[in-house]
Amino acid sequence: DRNTWVVLWEWGPGFVSKQHHPTQLANGNLLIFDNGVEHGRSRVIELDPGQKKIVWEYMGDPPESFFSLTRGAAQRLPNGNTLITESDKGRVFEIDRDGRVVWEFFNPQTRAIEKQRAAIYRMLRIRQDAVGTPGEARMRP
Numbered sequence: 650d651r652n653t654w655v656v657l658w659e660w661g662p663g664f665v666s667k668q669h670h671p672t673q674l675a676n677g678n679l680l681i682f683d684n685g686v687e688h689g690r691s692r693v694i695e696l697d698p699g700q701k702k703i704v705w706e707y708m709g710d711p712p713e714s715f716f717s718l719t720r721g722a723a724q725r726l727p728n729g730n731t732l733i734t735e736s737d738k739g740r741v742f743e744i745d746r747d748g749r750v751v752w753e754f755f756n757p758q759t760r761a762i763e764k765q766r767a768a769i770y771r772m773l774r775i776r777q778d779a780v781g782t783p784g785e786a787r788m789r790p
Contacts, residue, residue, distance in 0.1 A: 660701045665694070670722045670771075678704065680731070682721040691716050693723040693733055707731065707748050722771040732774050739766030 650657055661668060667684035674680055679696045690712040695705040709715025720736030730751060732743050739756030758767040 658698065660696065660698065664703070667719075672724070674725055680723050680725050682723050682733075684717060684719070684721060686718060689713050689716060691721060691735070693731060695725075705746070707733070707744055710748075720768065720770060722773075724773055726774055732772065734769055734772045736768050736770055739769050741769060741772045 665681065665683040665685075666687040668681050669684070670682045672680045674695070677698070679698055681694050681696060683692045683694055685691045690708060692706050692708040692712075692715070694703050694707075696702070697704050707715075715735060717735045717737040720734075722734040722736070724732045726732055726743070730743050730745050732741065734741050739758075740753065742753035743751050745751055754772075756766045756769050759765060760767055
């Protein structure tokens with residue numbers, strides 16, 4: 650409560666580690682990127698805030714194969730899939746509700762010194778009608 654500085658709701662200690670990028674879904678749940686620093690693996694969780702219960706999660710297989718130490722993002726798409734930015738590895742991928750990868754992108758740029766892919770801070774899916782068709786110039790007021 651901004652007026653009283655009283656915390657009205659909290660969740661997370663013991664369940665997540667260095668979590669961020671919470672977004673509220675249409676069903677009222679929260680989609681959260683959990684870096685999982687203390688566990689050496691990242692995950693994306695959907696939390697029912699009323700029950701303070703994880704109702705869906707994605708982890709790599711094996712779990713440590715999906716890990717972004719400092720950044721990352723997740724976006725639930727209209728088709729129910731989830732777009733995930735594994736920032737530190739320069740990877741973005743889309744998974745279905747069962748965790749199957751249906752699309753992925755690797756940043757083609759690399760950092761020469763470390764010989765690693767350049768990081769991607771965050772990627773979001775934008776509706777095509779918001780940007781037009783290829784080759785079409787659109788002016789915004």
